Amino acid sequence: MRTPSAPTEEPAARELASRIAAGDRRALARAITLVESTRPEDRAPAEALMAALPRSSIESLRIGIAGAPGVGKSTLIETLGLHAIGQGHRLAVLAVDPSSPVSGGSILGDKTRMAELSRAPAAFIRPSPAAGRLGGVARRTAEAVRLCEAAGHGRIIVETVGLGQSETAISGLVDLVLLLVPPGGGDELQGIKRGIMETADILVVTKADGAMLEQAGRTAAEYQHALRLIRPQPGWAPVARTCSALTGAGIAELWAEIERFQEALGPAAMAARRSEQAVQQLSAEIEEELKAALGRAGLGDRLAALQREVAAGRLTPRAAARAIVAELVKPAAEP
Numbered sequence: 001m002r003t004p005s006a007p008t009e010e011p012a013a014r015e016l017a018s019r020i021a022a023g024d025r026r027a028l029a030r031a032i033t034l035v036e037s038t039r040p041e042d043r044a045p046a047e048a049l050m051a052a053l054p055r056s057s058i059e060s061l062r063i064g065i066a067g068a069p070g071v072g073k074s075t076l077i078e079t080l081g082l083h084a085i086g087q088g089h090r091l092a093v094l095a096v097d098p099s100s101p102v103s104g105g106s107i108l109g110d111k112t113r114m115a116e117l118s119r120a121p122a123a124f125i126r127p128s129p130a131a132g133r134l135g136g137v138a139r140r141t142a143e144a145v146r147l148c149e150a151a152g153h154g155r156i157i158v159e160t161v162g163l164g165q166s167e168t169a170i171s172g173l174v175d176l177v178l179l180l181v182p183p184g185g186g187d188e189l190q191g192i193k194r195g196i197m198e199t200a201d202i203l204v205v206t207k208a209d210g211a212m213l214e215q216a217g218r219t220a221a222e223y224q225h226a227l228r229l230i231r232p233q234p235g236w237a238p239v240a241r242t243c244s245a246l247t248g249a250g251i252a253e254l255w256a257e258i259e260r261f262q263e264a265l266g267p268a269a270m271a272a273r274r275s276e277q278a279v280q281q282l283s284a285e286i287e288e289e290l291k292a293a294l295g296r297a298g299l300g301d302r303l304a305a306l307q308r309e310v311a312a313g314r315l316t317p318r319a320a321a322r323a324i325v326a327e328l329v330k331p332a333a334e335p
Helices: 009-021 025-036 040-052 073-086 141-150 167-172 187-191 194-199 210-227 251-296 300-311 317-333
Strands: 061-067 091-097 123-129 155-159 176-181 202-205 239-242
Touching: 009 025, 009 040, 009 141, 025 040, 025 123, 025 141, 040 141, 061 073, 061 167, 061 251, 073 091, 073 155, 073 251, 091 141, 123 141, 141 155, 167 251, 176 194, 176 251, 202 210, 202 251, 210 239, 239 251, 251 300, 251 317, 300 317
Parallel strands: 061 155, 061 176, 091 123, 091 155, 176 202, 202 239
Antiparallel strands: none
16 A cells, blocks of 8 residues: 655656756755655655656667676776767766775765766766665666656666676666676686576676787686677677777777667667566565564564574574564554
């Protein structure tokens, strides 16, 4: 059942949504802050805003960029983003930064690393903390993508936290995934597991310049061979390419591959993929809501007791899960 919004919230949501649609950057930043907020009092206004958001009329493309730390994601995003702007696109970059397991804080330094792109009027860069969420993306990244599209940004880049093998969640948020790898071969090739490889639509060997140029070419050839072992999706076979964000070599060709992907899949396949992703996001939201409901139902102590039983080996995780869910739904089942 949808949580009703207070009378004052819906007009405020419509006004904020209108400002976003008009391209107001401050309104867009404020809206993303609102939907990312974990404060209970921000929940209803955030839901009212997303409900009031007009459907975007632009044909957008959502691009995920994954890769291990040090592979050059931020540098490539800046160079590729400036090229996209030069092609007449408005670009939004949603960069997810890792959060400290100790303090919970994040550096959120992507604007510093993309200084030139951040100054471009047609670009919007928003760093967000992962906040302990697994999979390389933040909990509200999907809603942030929608907000950016409503603001007229036709090209959305989502940069994952940079954990490599665990970044498969990105495929549930974007239209295509660029997997960035450094020049190398052998052990490096073995280090890329099938899970993350299967999410890649375009594999990009970075730092293809200077003394690394020849090695980058060999690495791309090795990856191209490996990609042939992965079943392609209808309309597209994954490819491996090289580029240098430092010299700009291969950037135009990489962007051409991105556009070729969009043309190859077509609007119908793209829409079908997004519909499937929305259903997957529903499952994730249900899981999050159930966790929140445990706290609202006052079952924190009961959950803690079950966790102690599981830790001591006196109860299996499955049995404990059934017990806590039974406690949660019991009030609704009783007359």
